[in-house]
Amino acid sequence: MRVPHMHQRMAELAEYAETTHLNQVIDGDMAVGIVTSGVSYQYVREVFADAAILKLGLTYPLPAKMLRQFAGRVKKLFVIEELDPFLEENIKVLGIQIEGKQHVPRWGELNKAAVHQSSHKAGIATLIDSIEEAKPVEDLPGRPPLLCPGCPHAGAFFVLSTIGQRSKILDAKGRSEGESKLIITGDIGCYTLATYPPLRAMDTTACMGASIGQAIGIEKAGTSSNVVAVIGDSTFMHSGMTGLVDAVYNNAKITVVILDNGTTAMTGHQDHPGSGISAQGEATNKVVLEKIVSAAGVANLATVDAFDIKAVRSAIRTALDSGQLSVVIVRGKCAVINKLRKNQRQVDLQLCNNCDVCITIGCPAIKKQDGKLTIDISTCMGDECGICQQICPKKAISPISREKVK
Ligand SMILES: Cc1ncc(C[n+]2csc(CCOP(=O)(O)OP(=O)(O)O)c2C)c(N)n1
Incomplete structure (x- = not known):
């Protein structure tokens, strides 16, 4: 004792x-x-x-x-x-x-x-002597907190945002103009940044592992909206799987999106049970997300490439349309640990009609200056991402040639 x-x-x-x-x-x-x-x-x-x-x-x-x-x-x-x-x-x-x-x-x-x-x-x-109060510096450029260029989470949130029609639902100041078709419960990780414009694709954030429990609660309370829980791979390993077991047990009709970037990005890229590397930096047994989800008893499970927007959209739509408990694993390497970078994207201003769809991904490499769209080649992930090219309705975005990059 x-x-x-x-x-x-x-x-x-x-x-x-x-x-x-x-x-x-x-x-x-x-x-x-x-x-x-x-x-x-x-x-x-x-x-x-x-x-x-x-x-x-x-x-x-x-x-x-x-x-x-x-x-x-x-x-x-x-x-x-x-x-x-x-x-x-x-x-x-x-x-x-x-x-x-x-x-x-x-x-x-x-x-x-x-x-x-x-x-x-x-x-x-x-x-107290006379105190000079610190004044905020004026005229600083507005820089909202954003996901990184080439972040594998961005595509899933772009899809959720468009399915939920969030851009139309909130005005520029974030005031509600109507009801979303989707309620998105969020979790703690880099992806929490998707709360902010332009993605605006997260309604709740409480603590690590809370997203699935909150989604179950909201669905059980009888909402008419579809409920989606979004959680990272590390957070799922930490305390998300208990929520999933609860969802199976209580037959919750929710969609769980697991954003698997293979690491614990937000806190400095620590390994976790799904990364296959131990805390000591040695190769170890890898806990496979799909096996856990299936073993818990989830019948509707899909794994998609985070940078294939059509696949992400179709998997999330299928999950929502099923009206059953579904899990979509969106897998793509974290942009910060991905050193590959080639064929950065460029905008053809002859084809671009300034519809700004590409801006709504919230990629910091895409800029609009003096009414013209440009892509910053020093930060664009090129072929490793390519989401802007996939979603451009005018096909105005394409890989830049190597000569031009130099
Ligand atoms: C209980 C608790 N422990 C640790 C943290 C610190 N923390 C913040 S986010 C995070 C995990 C992020 O990993 P993941 O969910 O995979 O998302 P990513 O950042 O990789 O997108 C951790 C451990 C926390 N917020 N709460």
Whole structure:
């Protein structure tokens, strides 16, 4: 039994908290003592040039003796911390009077201006010199967060967006103008960026593995829309498969799209059970998505090439039309780890009629400047992607010749 050991360790840590250099008292004007930690300390130092500060590097367990001594030396004790009043509540439990969250914002990040205003509200403004508030830089070009050029997720979202007629449903400010034919529950990964324009193909994002459970719930609540859950391969391995088992068990009539880019892209391309490489970087057994999906009991399963738009559209349409639980695995290599790049695409401006369909994929390599479409050859993935060429109604996009690239 390790419980006694755990309590012993906590007692030792509490002793350590009193002596470690991680917790420091910075002497100053003792009218107000500020308890703070982490990034909030930097803001406090910027706002209060000469305050007495107890800077906590170890916040659990708290150094009770140190806090009591510090409280006894100052007239008023104030805590500045981000989000929940963790330090404040734990200091109050020690029987020490302290103020904090009644003045400091409880959500959002703190900054110099927020700390300044909170301190002013708390009546400790005498310590504050005049603070210059940081102003946002004006006239910066608008750059929405986008998927990478050649991202294998883009095509599936383009298809979902067009099936759901999302571009028409939301106006430029994202306000709803009608009801979509599709409800798309999302998950956590690079693909969460598909929430934003121009794709606008995600209605929910909660936590890793939530998409399938949310889709089941929405379908069971009796929506008249089709419900699609979108989840990455790594997230599916982590906590998506339990949701799929639930979907089978409860006969949920939803479509699950698994975006398999072979890696955990968002957090830095870590391997996972489906990549065939262990955490130690060695070849290992590969867990095959198709086998898991079939073994769970899903009858409607299709795997498609992420860069074959017709195939992606047809698989998703078939899944939706079936009215049954279906899984579509959309497979394509992550653009960041794909080093191949040839035959970048170009736009023939004689054929282009500015319909802007290619813009709706949200590829950062496709630009419109002075009313003219261009494709940036330094970022275009060329033959490795080719989605813009496939969807151009005027066939105005084609591979550029090698000579021109040079
Ligand atoms: C519980 C939890 N653990 C870890 C993370 C960090 N995290 C964010 S996205 C992600 C996985 C992304 O991989 P995948 O779903 O395959 O999508 P990709 O980014 O490759 O498109 C992880 C591990 C998290 N958000 N939540």
